[in-house]
Amino acid sequence: MHRQDLLQLLQNYHPKDENERKMVLETQVFVQQNSLCFERSLPSGHVTASAWVISPDLQQVLLMHHKKLDRWFQPGGHCDGDPDVRRVALKETEEETGAFGQLVGNEIFDVDVHLIPANAKEAAHFHYDIRFLVVADPATKPAANAESKEVRWVSMSDVPYYNSSESILRMQRKILASV
Template identity: 70%
Template sequence: MHRQVLLTLLDRYEPWDLNEARMYLATKEFVRAQPRCFERSLAEGHVTGSAWIVSPDRTQVLLMHHRKLDRWFQPGGHCDGDSDVRRVALKEAEEETGVQNPRVVGDGIFDVDVHLIPANAKEAAHYHYDIRFLLEVDPKVPVVQNPEAKEVRWVPLAEVARYNDSESILRMARKLHPTA
């Protein structure tokens, strides 16, 4: 596993606020300490890649209603051994929304989040060290419904809190529009 690429991306990143800074430091520590950090089989947790997909004018975000968790989230998923977290985020965005060739905005990380995934019938509770990238897509491009989602929908940025009011989601919205 090549952790150095992710560690370099993290070194170039500046957290948005104190809450994100705490998760950022925890992520750096986790990646440094765990050679298998990209493996889903690492029981305590693993690195995941996500995409915050926005319209070119930054007034809309593409969210999916996650079937298992029954909540609205940005597309994303497990690295499954792939240390190129940006590639993982792009792959997940395409698979979960059907958008093709989204434009990566900037050359670095957009957001860092650590969240606990509750235990289920297949796995014990564990942490996702989620590395998020900002992608841009024209909202006129058709989206595709997929088996992991109940629905995929463009949501006005000003209405994101109606879909998911978690600090994790609201922080990404505020990064685009501080009053969101």
């Protein structure tokens, strides 16, 4: 997989609302204009990959409490040069939660562009997050790593109590609409 593969995935993806449609277009332009789009060293931003990990019955989602950002999110992270965003999403899920999941299809589940605030190590920059739907067994106890304070299976209906950002609620709505 390389930039053309990601661009093809984005071309085939059908966003659910106008806001997400704009972010898909932003991501396409960013990837087309930046040959180093998968590299964390690109100062303006970079492609990241994450997973919305759900239980087989669609009633639970796996969330992690991110140490640096002190908020609950889906597992995911930097591509670090790997253009295979599916592989990155699964790898990050395993590393950050201990969960071994399976992709639900090969297509994109969600796209989000968000600003990462400046910190002591880097200037503010954008993450162009490519998200995949992953199913995992909630009977397997999740395990936090150095990047997370805690990892927990959460009832799908309780997601807004953990993170009420539009980015997270959009993914929740997509699952609830399919139930």
